[in-house]
Amino acid sequence: MKNIKIVALAIAVSLMAFNCNNDDDNKLPTGPDFSGTYTQADQMGRPAVNTVFVSSGSKDMFNTTIPSAQNAAFQSMFQTNLTALSPAYANPGDENALGLDAAAFTGVLATDVLNVSLDGTTTFFDGTNVLTGRNLSDDVITVELLLIFGGEDFTENPTLSDDHVDANDKPFLTSFPYLAAPWM
Amino acid sequence: MKNLKKVLGIGIIAIAGFLVVVAADHIDAPAVQGGTSDITDFYAFQGENTNNLVFVANVQGLLSPSATSNTSFSENVLIEFNIDNNGDFVEDLVIQAIPRDGKMYFFGPVAPSQTGLNSTIATNAAVGGVVDITTGPNAIVSTNAGMNFFAGPRDDPFFFDFAQYSQIIGGMATSFNNPGSDTFAGTNVMSVVVEVPKSLIGGSGTINTWVESKTK
Numbered sequence: 001m002k003n004i005k006i007v008a009l010a011i012a013v014s015l016m017a018f019n020c021n022n023d024d025d026n027k028l029p030t031g032p033d034f035s036g037t038y039t040q041a042d043q044m045g046r047p048a049v050n051t052v053f054v055s056s057g058s059k060d061m062f063n064t065t066i067p068s069a070q071n072a073a074f075q076s077m078f079q080t081n082l083t084a085l086s087p088a089y090a091n092p093g094d095e096n097a098l099g100l101d102a103a104a105f106t107g108v109l110a111t112d113v114l115n116v117s118l119d120g121t122t123t124f125f126d127g128t129n130v131l132t133g134r135n136l137s138d139d140v141i142t143v144e145l146l147l148i149f150g151g152e153d154f155t156e157n158p159t160l161s162d163d164h165v166d167a168n169d170k171p172f173l174t175s176f177p178y179l180a181a182p183w184m
Numbered sequence: 185m186k187n188l189k190k191v192l193g194i195g196i197i198a199i200a201g202f203l204v205v206v207a208a209d210h211i212d213a214p215a216v217q218g219g220t221s222d223i224t225d226f227y228a229f230q231g232e233n234t235n236n237l238v239f240v241a242n243v244q245g246l247l248s249p250s251a252t253s254n255t256s257f258s259e260n261v262l263i264e265f266n267i268d269n270n271g272d273f274v275e276d277l278v279i280q281a282i283p284r285d286g287k288m289y290f291f292g293p294v295a296p297s298q299t300g301l302n303s304t305i306a307t308n309a310a311v312g313g314v315v316d317i318t319t320g321p322n323a324i325v326s327t328n329a330g331m332n333f334f335a336g337p338r339d340d341p342f343f344f345d346f347a348q349y350s351q352i353i354g355g356m357a358t359s360f361n362n363p364g365s366d367t368f369a370g371t372n373v374m375s376v377v378v379e380v381p382k383s384l385i386g387g388s389g390t391i392n393t394w395v396e397s398k399t400k
Contacts, residue, residue: 032284034305038262038398041221045394047208047342059213066300067394068273111273113392114228118237118382122229132390135229136240136341140208159359160352163345169369170339175232177334177377179240179341181321183249183370 040064045112047124047140052085052148053078053109062112071110078106088151096147097154098130105147136172136179141165207346207368210245220244220258221397224373225342228393231379236330239265239279239380241395242373245340252337252372257283257317262398263376264303267293269386274299277385280306281335281376288335288376289314293384303398311384332379340373 043063044050054062055077065073079102083089089102096105115131116122122133125143134140142162149157170180210224211217224245231238241263247255262282266275279292282305294309313328318336326333345364351357385391 032289034282034284034289034307036304036400038264038303038305038400040301040396041261041399042209042213042216042223042397043394044209044212044223044226045392047225050209050212051207060215063213063216064301066274067268067392113268113273113394114226116228116237116391116393118386118388118391120230120234122237133229134227136227139343141344162362163349163360164362164364165343165345165366168339168341168343169366172341176238176325176332176379177323177338177375178238179338179375179377181323182252182337182339182372184252184321 043067043112045114046109047134048144049109049112052144053081053106055081067111067113070112071107073110075103075106075110078110079103082106082148086148086157088149088156095152097150097152098147137167139166207245207344208342210342216397221261221399223395223397224340226395227341233379235382236332236379237382237385239378239393239395240341241265241281241376242338242340242342243376243397244374245342245371246368247337247340247372247374249370249372253319255337255374257288257335257374258399259283260400262303262305262400264396264398265292265378266394266396267385268392269389271392273392278303278306279378279380280309281378283317283335286317287314288317288333290331290333290378293380301398330381331384332377334375334377336375337372338375340368340371342368344368 050059050062062074083102088094095101114134117132121129122135123129124134124138124140145161146154149161172178172180208225211222216222223243225242227240229238244255262280265279267277268274269276275296277293278296279290281288281290291306291309291312294306297304311329313326313331313333315326315333315335316324318324323334343366345360346367348357348360348364
């Protein structure tokens with residue numbers, strides 16, 4: 001009912017506005033209004049970073065911290081949460097397949113930007129290239145699970161390092177806009 | 185097996201520390217989740233024309249087919265692609281996308297008037313474009329000065345057995361299933377896609393890039 005009242009009110013107001021408009025139709029048409037200041041609400045670079053590594057009480061703060069300030073503010077929290085989540089970093093000297101220990105790995109992740117090459121292959125990880133972009137088809141979750149749980153050679157914790165969903169439910173397009181049509 | 189038990193034990197403790205309802209960036213934080221400024225995903229990849237780079241920002245995730253037809257971009261939400269091309273993690277260029285009356289307006293790539301948490305719309309940008317916002321399955325695209333533009337609903341390109349992940353984190357399962365089940369199958373997002381010549385964003389080398397939603 002509330003919604004209906006609001007809609008009715010909106011219609012009444014817009015009718016009035018239309019009537020008023022008739023009185024001064026010698027005014028020049030104006031373009032859209034783009035004025036004002038827009039303040040940050042959400043931020044994202046790499047997939048799933050806020051979800052996995054930021055503690056529940058800090059997620060809004062992470063979204064409203066500029067990338068150049070994120071490492072100082074969040075690296076320590078990331079490391080604590082990574083080592084609590086994954087046994088692959090339990091022992092001194094433990095590293096992931098990129099040769100990064102818990103401190104170094106979270107040092108990279110805490111600054112939540114996506115590195116993108118302008119010189120060729122762009123992929124999150126394709127077996128050869130690492131973090132040169134993110135394609136629609138990249139299995140980013142399995143890559144991240146491998147780096148979190150898979151240890152030095154991707155063989156540790158095999159039941160946790162692959163979700164076995166390897167592709168999208170619809171094929172992507174080879175041409176712009178690349179994403180598949182919506183389910184309607 | 186030891187590791188497995190360890191994870192299981194830790195998982196039960198970890199339920200307090202980790203939010204259990206999120207994925208790539210879908211519904212990632214209380215202030216934005218489920219709203220028009222909630223970013224679900226961000227992609228940046230070389231285009232079909234390899235002289236171009238493509239940026240994709242998706243917002244408002246987990247839309248059912250029926251919900252999709254009632255979903256629109258908010259005119260109070262600015263989507264801003266940020267590009268750092270000198271390695272200091274501060275944006276040197278932005279591409280801004282903001283809807284007005286059924287059209288999505290794009291400004292940039294352009295140096296922002298200010299960096300950081302607050303933005304004004306760069307209406308004086310030398311490059312940009314505008315496209316009618318798509319409402320159905322057929323994509324309406326536009327082209328201007330070598331750039332391509334799209335805004336509207338698309339299939340969510342993200343895939344993940346998020347349900348099973350939640351079970352594991354919650355201590356109710358000890359492993360993923362094989363095959364897994366894509367929690368995002370059959371759902372849509374609101375997409376903004378812009379393809380730009382690499383020459384407009386640095387030409388060569390590596391950039392750092394991220395997307396922000398900003399509200400008025």
